[in-house]
Amino acid sequence: MEKLRQEQIEDLFSRRLKNTRAIFFFFFLLVFAFLFKIQVIQHQSLSAGAESGKYMKVSIPVPRGTIYDRNGRILAVSIPFYSAYMDSWAVAHREKKEPGYRSRLKQEFKDTLGMSEKEAEEKIGQTYPLLRRELSIGQYRTLAEKKLPGIVFEQDYKRTYPNNRLACHVVGFTGVDGEGLEGIEMYYNGLLKGTKGSSLVLRDGKGTLLYSVEKKLVQPVKGKDIVLTLDYNLQFILEEELSRAYTQFNAKSVSAVIMDYETGEVLALANVPNYDLNRPGSASPDERRNRVVTDLFEPGSTFKIVTAAAAIEENVFTPNDVIHCENGKWFVRNHYLRDVHSYGSLTVSKVIEKSSNIGTVKIAMNLGERKLYDYCTKFGFGQVTGIDIPGEIRGILRPLNRWSGYSITAIPIGQEVGINALQGVRAMSVIANGGYLVKPHLLREIKEEVSSIKTNTSGAGDQVLSGKTCDILRGILENVTRPGGTAPQTHIDGYRISGKTGTAQKIINGHYSKNSYVGSFSGFLNGSDEKLIIQVTVDEPRPIYYGGLVAGPAFRNVLWRSLQYLNVPPSGEEEERKIALNKK
Amino acid sequence: MFLKKRLNFYNRLQIISAIIITTGTLFLLSSSSVYGISRSGNPAFYFEKHILWLLLGLVGILLIMKLDTRQIEKHSLPIFLVSLAILPLPKFFGDLRWIRLGPLSFQPAELVKFTFVLYLADYLKRKLPLIREKKTMWVPIGFLLLITGILQLQKDIGTFAVIFFTFMLLMFLAGVRIKNILLIILAGIVLFTGLILMFPYRRERIMTYLNPAADPMGKGYQTRQSLIAMSSGGVLGKGLGAGERKLKFLPEAHKDYIYAVVGEETGFLGTVFVLSLFGFLVFSSFHLSNISNDYFIKFLSAGIGGLFGFQFLLHAGVVLNMVPSKGTTLPFFSVGGSSFLINILALGVLFNIARKVLIEENPSNFMDTYIEKI
Numbered sequence: 021m022e023k024l025r026q027e028q029i030e031d032l033f034s035r036r037l038k039n040t041r042a043i044f045f046f047f048f049l050l051v052f053a054f055l056f057k058i059q060v061i062q063h064q065s066l067s068a069g070a071e072s073g074k075y076m077k078v079s080i081p082v083p084r085g086t087i088y089d090r091n092g093r094i095l096a097v098s099i100p101f102y103s104a105y106m107d108s109w110a111v112a113h114r115e116k117k118e119p120g121y122r123s124r125l126k127q128e129f130k131d132t133l134g135m136s137e138k139e140a141e142e143k144i145g146q147t148y149p150l151l152r153r154e155l156s157i158g159q160y161r162t163l164a165e166k167k168l169p170g171i172v173f174e175q176d177y178k179r180t181y182p183n184n185r186l187a188c189h190v191v192g193f194t195g196v197d198g199e200g201l202e203g204i205e206m207y208y209n210g211l212l213k214g215t216k217g218s219s220l221v222l223r224d225g226k227g228t229l230l231y232s233v234e235k236k237l238v239q240p241v242k243g244k245d246i247v248l249t250l251d252y253n254l255q256f257i258l259e260e261e262l263s264r265a266y267t268q269f270n271a272k273s274v275s276a277v278i279m280d281y282e283t284g285e286v287l288a289l290a291n292v293p294n295y296d297l298n299r300p301g302s303a304s305p306d307e308r309r310n311r312v313v314t315d316l317f318e319p320g321s322t323f324k325i326v327t328a329a330a331a332i333e334e335n336v337f338t339p340n341d342v343i344h345c346e347n348g349k350w351f352v353r354n355h356y357l358r359d360v361h362s363y364g365s366l367t368v369s370k371v372i373e374k375s376s377n378i379g380t381v382k383i384a385m386n387l388g389e390r391k392l393y394d395y396c397t398k399f400g401f402g403q404v405t406g407i408d409i410p411g412e413i414r415g416i417l418r419p420l421n422r423w424s425g426y427s428i429t430a431i432p433i434g435q436e437v438g439i440n441a442l443q444g445v446r447a448m449s450v451i452a453n454g455g456y457l458v459k460p461h462l463l464r465e466i467k468e469e470v471s472s473i474k475t476n477t478s479g480a481g482d483q484v485l486s487g488k489t490c491d492i493l494r495g496i497l498e499n500v501t502r503p504g505g506t507a508p509q510t511h512i513d514g515y516r517i518s519g520k521t522g523t524a525q526k527i528i529n530g531h532y533s534k535n536s537y538v539g540s541f542s543g544f545l546n547g548s549d550e551k552l553i554i555q556v557t558v559d560e561p562r563p564i565y566y567g568g569l570v571a572g573p574a575f576r577n578v579l580w581r582s583l584q585y586l587n588v589p590p591s592g593e594e595e596e597r598k599i600a601l602n603k604k
Numbered sequence: 605m606f607l608k609k610r611l612n613f614y615n616r617l618q619i620i621s622a623i624i625i626t627t628g629t630l631f632l633l634s635s636s637s638v639y640g641i642s643r644s645g646n647p648a649f650y651f652e653k654h655i656l657w658l659l660l661g662l663v664g665i666l667l668i669m670k671l672d673t674r675q676i677e678k679h680s681l682p683i684f685l686v687s688l689a690i691l692p693l694p695k696f697f698g699d700l701r702w703i704r705l706g707p708l709s710f711q712p713a714e715l716v717k718f719t720f721v722l723y724l725a726d727y728l729k730r731k732l733p734l735i736r737e738k739k740t741m742w743v744p745i746g747f748l749l750l751i752t753g754i755l756q757l758q759k760d761i762g763t764f765a766v767i768f769f770t771f772m773l774l775m776f777l778a779g780v781r782i783k784n785i786l787l788i789i790l791a792g793i794v795l796f797t798g799l800i801l802m803f804p805y806r807r808e809r810i811m812t813y814l815n816p817a818a819d820p821m822g823k824g825y826q827t828r829q830s831l832i833a834m835s836s837g838g839v840l841g842k843g844l845g846a847g848e849r850k851l852k853f854l855p856e857a858h859k860d861y862i863y864a865v866v867g868e869e870t871g872f873l874g875t876v877f878v879l880s881l882f883g884f885l886v887f888s889s890f891h892l893s894n895i896s897n898d899y900f901i902k903f904l905s906a907g908i909g910g911l912f913g914f915q916f917l918l919h920a921g922v923v924l925n926m927v928p929s930k931g932t933t934l935p936f937f938s939v940g941g942s943s944f945l946i947n948i949l950a951l952g953v954l955f956n957i958a959r960k961v962l963i964e965e966n967p968s969n970f971m972d973t974y975i976e977k978i
Binding site: 025032047051052 | 834
């Protein structure tokens with residue numbers, strides 16, 4: 021047995037330690053050399069072949085602004101949703117670690133997403149398939165909680181209209197790309213849309229996006245919320261009553277507007293037929309038409325107010341001047357002019373009240389073509405109202421030099437002119453509000469992060485008539501709704517209502533049709549805090565067509581229900597009269 | 605003058621250790637953030653755990669400094685046996701290599717790496733006079749085979765390599781005949797080859813090593829990414845934290861390829877700095893081994909130096925494609941709590957040895973006053 025002595029041990033150890041140091045030194049030096057070779061010498065050559073960390077451009081969806089009615093009810097809103105995709109690379113990676121992962125996923129597709137065996141099979145074979153757009157909340161939760169590798173979610177927003185058909189022609193809708201296509205959605209698209217953000221996001225070696233390493237290119241800006249002048253409840257009332265009139269009179273269409281005649285705030289605007297905003301694709305163009313602004317019609321009798329107003333304002337007549345109405349048939353300018361009912365002598369007031377064509381034309385002829393034309397222009401005919409909704413037409417008012425000799429017998433009674441319903445409402449508002457032209461509008465407020473921008477709500481425009489003329493006309497028009505007027509069915513006890521019926525023959529193929537009419541009623545509330553003006557237009561009602569009969573009841577019902585909803589008390593004067601009557 | 609030099613050495617050892625730990629922690633944060641995000645959404649996920657282990661380690665150092673090396677020597681066999689008993693536990697209580705203890709996981713192989721050195725130091729010191737005899741070798745070789753067997757089950761060839769090399773180093777230092785050493789190495793090579801051939805994935809790694817460009821997107825992928833990272837760093841690097849390869853282009857950038865992250869972000873200067881840190885640590889250990897009079901301490905400090913040295917060399921070797929990839933972590937840099945803790949404790953033992961060797965074993969007139977001061 022060999023036994024080492026202490027000196028031998030020490031000698032051996034220190035010798036070998038020296039060797040060890042040398043060996044380690046050599047290897048450290050070797051590493052140093054390799055570092056030098058790779059990092060200093062080969063620096064260029066290798067890094068030239070380096071696949072750099074790729075930045076991917078990613079867009080960040082933003083919600084569109086919410087549209088509210090004046091009381092804060094939501095008319096349109098964007099809600100977030102998730103779509104699920106599958107990243108086959110990550111799935112394949114997982115499959116290696118967990119054999120059978122693919123079939124587990126397939127089962128998941130069938131169970132949670134309700135795919136068929138065939139569909140699941142198809143999806144699992146694709147590289148980056150969309151599994152489901154717009155996952156339900158339940159589906160999203162189930163999938164997200166399981167944290168399945170390779171299942172990727174993408175968020176986006178979806179426009180939803182909680183009231184379906186309500187105010188469809190005002191609100192409008194958006195397309196798949198999120199751009200407003202109709203109504204407010206289109207008109208205020210710029211405000212509502214916001215700015216989609218985009219950023220460069222670093223992709224790691226596995227293709228995963230690292231959102232913590234992102235460079236924002238465009239800061240996402242949420243769309244602005246806006247508040248409309250619409251009142252949900254008035255809109256609801258209006259639509260219900262319109263639908264009733266629509267069926268009752270077999271009309272081609274019915275449209276109506278409720279407006280504040282002092283400010284021009286549109287409180288309700290509706291057309292029937294209408295459509296479901298959540299399924300705009302299945303609506304016909306006919307249903308989608310916002311007839312209040314896009315349809316042109318001859319105003320008929322309603323237009324007589326313009327003639328009367330001009331004559332009174334210009335002191336051509338006083339309301340009590342008497343005009344002979346030729347007993348219903350008058351040969352003038354080479355053709356016969358007829359009244360529906362024949363009248364003898366009528367005061368100017370009665371001419372309007374009874375809606376005599378002959379009387380009105382006589383007033384106009386005394387006024388003169390020039391003046392008549394001026395007033396038509398002042399009342400805003402032939403010009404768009406400028407309402408903030410797309411598609412408004414200008415209407416037709418021929419310039420004076422293109423009037424025929426016949427024109428002076430047609431225009432005063434609302435023929436040879438074409439207007440949209442809103443222009444009619446605006447003209448009537450002049451009389452209601454004491455003489456100025458309002459600008460009908462729908463936008464009430466733009467909500468900002470901290471404050472809100474109230475849009476111009478006064479809406480007062482050019483003065484058209486003097487207050488005195490307006491007083492006179494309001495009085496005349498009040499008689500229309502009283503027993504004995506042309507529209508007694510629009511009267512509501514305890515309230516002062518001024519209004520005018522309109523019945524116009526439609527022009528079909530260049531001739532006045534014998535059986536196609538447009539019946540309308542336009543009226544407003546007098547002497548009340550609520551400045552309501554309501555116009556109802558019934559297109560091609562059958563079999564009856566007189567404005568007072570077809571549009572009148574709808575007008576009355578809408579007004580009555582609106583008064584209930586707005587808690588408008590009956591006006592004092594009438595109330596006292598009623599009490600006095602009761603005492604008798 | 606002489607004493608001052610020694611004190612300087614002692615202080616320098618501690619300062620360098622502090623620098624290594626700090627630098628390592630920085631790169632751990634840099635390289636692990638993307639893994640932290642995909643693991644838990646928190647980029648500092650691994651960093652926070654690392655800090656916890658660090659605090660634990662510092663407490664450990666304080667405790668170890670209280671011990672006398674003789675106490676360590678006395679208990680080295682039982683310590684080793686206990687750690688050996690724990691080694692196969694992952695099979696029953698956790699994952700492949702880890703024992704899970706609540707939020708923390710513990711890798712017994714890391715502990716064994718160190719306690720085996722402890723055991724060998726004690727054994728060799730006792731058997732030194734008989735070291736030329738073959739039969740002296742049987743017991744340690746037996747333990748080595750046992751450890752190898754268990755590690756083989758845990759597919760941990762990296763740790764096995766470090767243990768094997770350290771074992772050979774201590775045998776060499778002890779004075780085992782070169783002939784016998786060559787025999788052991790030969791046996792080791794046969795065993796190694798056997799293990800490699802037994803498992804196809806290891807065979808692939810060897811093939812990859814031989815020709816990394818053959819299949820750049822496949823098996824050679826990590827090697828290629830590692831070299832790209834290293835070379836694109838250049839001399840000065842892209843800046844701390846600015847590396848791209850760690851973003852999962854490099855697989856396990858926070859573990860087996862962290863030196864490549866160092867290379868990419870701080871360039872040649874950074875890698876050489878880290879190389880010097882480890883160099884200092886290793887050669888300091890050898891220095892302590894050289895000047896000590898006690899063979900337990902001589903073997904222990906050489907063993908610790910060997911452990912650090914081999915791990916660094918293997919890690920750097922893999923990253924620089926000098927040796928086949930086998931997954932070796934870099935001490936103080938790579939993510940891995942228990943490994944980090946053991947490495948800090950090993951540093952503590954080194955400090956303890958340094959204090960003993962530099963101050964107690966070489967008493968001088970000034971010594972007492974100095975000791976009182978500290």
